[in-house]
Amino acid sequence: xxTLRKTLLGLGLAALAPFAALADENTLLNASYDVSRxxxxxxxxxxxxxxKKEKGKDITVNQSHGGSTKQALAVANGLEADVVTFNxxxxxxxxAEKKVIAADWKKKFPHDAAPYTTTTVFIVRKGNPxxxxxxNDLAKPGISVVIPNPKTSGxxxxxxxxxxxxxxxxxxxxxxxxxxxxxxxxxxxPVFDGGGRxxxxxxxQRDVGDALITFENEVALVLAEFGDKFDVVYPSLSIEAxxxxxxxxxxxxxxxxxxxxxxxxxxxxxxEGQTIIAKHxxxxxxxxVLAKNAEKFPxxxxxxxxxxxxxWAEAQKEHFADGGVYDKVTTxxx
Numbered sequence: 001x002x003t004l005r006k007t008l009l010g011l012g013l014a015a016l017a018p019f020a021a022l023a024d025e026n027t028l029l030n031a032s033y034d035v036s037r038x039x040x041x042x043x044x045x046x047x048x049x050x051x052k053k054e055k056g057k058d059i060t061v062n063q064s065h066g067g068s069t070k071q072a073l074a075v076a077n078g079l080e081a082d083v084v085t086f087n088x089x090x091x092x093x094x095x096a097e098k099k100v101i102a103a104d105w106k107k108k109f110p111h112d113a114a115p116y117t118t119t120t121v122f123i124v125r126k127g128n129p130x131x132x133x134x135x136n137d138l139a140k141p142g143i144s145v146v147i148p149n150p151k152t153s154g155x156x157x158x159x160x161x162x163x164x165x166x167x168x169x170x171x172x173x174x175x176x177x178x179x180x181x182x183x184x185x186x187x188x189x190p191v192f193d194g195g196g197r198x199x200x201x202x203x204x205q206r207d208v209g210d211a212l213i214t215f216e217n218e219v220a221l222v223l224a225e226f227g228d229k230f231d232v233v234y235p236s237l238s239i240e241a242x243x244x245x246x247x248x249x250x251x252x253x254x255x256x257x258x259x260x261x262x263x264x265x266x267x268x269x270x271x272e273g274q275t276i277i278a279k280h281x282x283x284x285x286x287x288x289v290l291a292k293n294a295e296k297f298p299x300x301x302x303x304x305x306x307x308x309x310x311x312w313a314e315a316q317k318e319h320f321a322d323g324g325v326y327d328k329v330t331t332x333x334x
Contacts, residue, residue, distance in 0.1 A: 025255060026060065027059070028059065028060075028083060029062045029063075029064060029079075029081045029082050030062070030064070030082070031086075032063065032064065032065055033067065033085070033155075033195070033196070033243070034065045034155075034195040034197040035087075035195075035197050035200075035215055036065065036243070037063070038280055039276070040085070042276050042279070042280065043267075043273065043277075044063065046267075046272065046276060047267045048061065051260065051263060051264075054263075057260075064079065067149075067153040067154070067195035068088060068091050069151070071086060071091070072086060075248065082247070082252050082261040083247055084248060085243065085244075085268075086154065086244065087154035087158075087215075087241060087243040088154040088157060088158070088243070088244075089244055091154065092246050093312065095246070100250055101246040101248060102247075106244070109265055109266070111269075113244045113265075114242035114285075115245060115268035115277065115284075116242075116284050117241060117243075117282070118283060119238045119283075119300060120158050120162045120235075120238045120241065121219060122212070122233040122234075122235065123212040123218070123222055123233075124230065124231050125229065125230060126228065126230055126231055128231055128233065129210075130211070133235075134235050135236075136181075138163075138185050138213070143188050143210050144188060144211075145185065145188045145189050145210065145211050145212075146191070146199050146213070147159050147160075147199060149194055150326055152194050152195065153195045154196075154241075155195065155196030155215060156192070157320060158241050159213045160186075160319070160326060161308075161315065162235075162239035163185050164178050164181075164308065164319075165239060165303050165307070166181075166235070166236075168308055179329055183329035186329060186330050196218065200214060200222065204225075204229070215241065217281040219232045234300050236301065237302070237303065238300055238301070240305075247262055248261070269285065271286060271288075271289065274286040274289040277289075278292070278293040281296060
């Protein structure tokens with residue numbers, strides 16, 4: 001069994017048709033994070049139609065989803081993805097260190113190679129029986145909070161960083177107070193799922209927790225399916241998440257797919273691509289598209305990671321590396 005197929009099996013992607021298609025120059029594989037499933041389910045055929053019209057070539061885009069960091073590891077270990085669309089820069093920096101993608105990947109596409117943004121919000125049970133209004137409510141005794149594992153999920157990592165930033169903002173920038181607050185919040189997490197979609201399932205279908213902390217785009221999906229059971233809460237402060245994208249230089253050179261791979265990522269920044277992005281409740285970069293969808297995106301005060309941390313790389317090293325701050329403040333084994 002090849003390393004690639006083992007990787008696919010490990011990800012639960014053992015279907016032979018997509019595996020066989022990887023050898024076809026008329027296909028692309030997009031390795032992405034788990035809460036982007038519905039977005040790319042619509043983006044992929046739309047791009048195929050666009051590519052046929054523009055280039056006269058058939059193209060099929062296959063998809064792989066999982067926790068963002070798990071996906072980065074899979075690509076580094078041989079998952080033959082032509083493009084990666086992850087939810088945090090550290091996962092792309094990791095692939096750049098492995099020389100899988102360009103060292104200057106941020107310069108390859110607009111907006112530091114991030115075609116949209118989102119932010120971290122709360123989903124609570126209908127009527128908000130626990131009166132959860134802001135981050136401080138989530139750290140109170142007796143509150144159960146569902147968050148994916150920050151060690152494996154970018155969604156979970158953004159939650160941790162958003163809570164840390166909130167604590168700094170409300171405690172005169174005291175790192176000790178932030179550490180204490182985040183420790184209290186994460187002590188209220190009964191189970192750590194591997195990714196954001198798993199956490200959503202735990203909260204909505206297993207009825208675990210009083211609140212789910214997740215990306216804004218998950219809200220519409222939850223309300224569409226369980227609208228009579230949940231409400232959304234926008235905290236006073238949250239973090240801006242700008243999921244970045246990149247071309248896998250090794251695989252596209254091997255498969256002669258560089259042109260199509262770049263075209264696919266360029267399409268995400270086009271008006272057509274941005275319109276689909278807004279439809280799936282991610283905040284588009286295109287100002288005109290954003291304006292047309294203003295009612296979907298309530299105003300919320302957000303901060304960029306660099307406002308409270310030296311850099312993504314430093315935040316990763318200090319907080320999420322083995323033995324880092326996250327490990328020290330987490331009271332449960334995950």
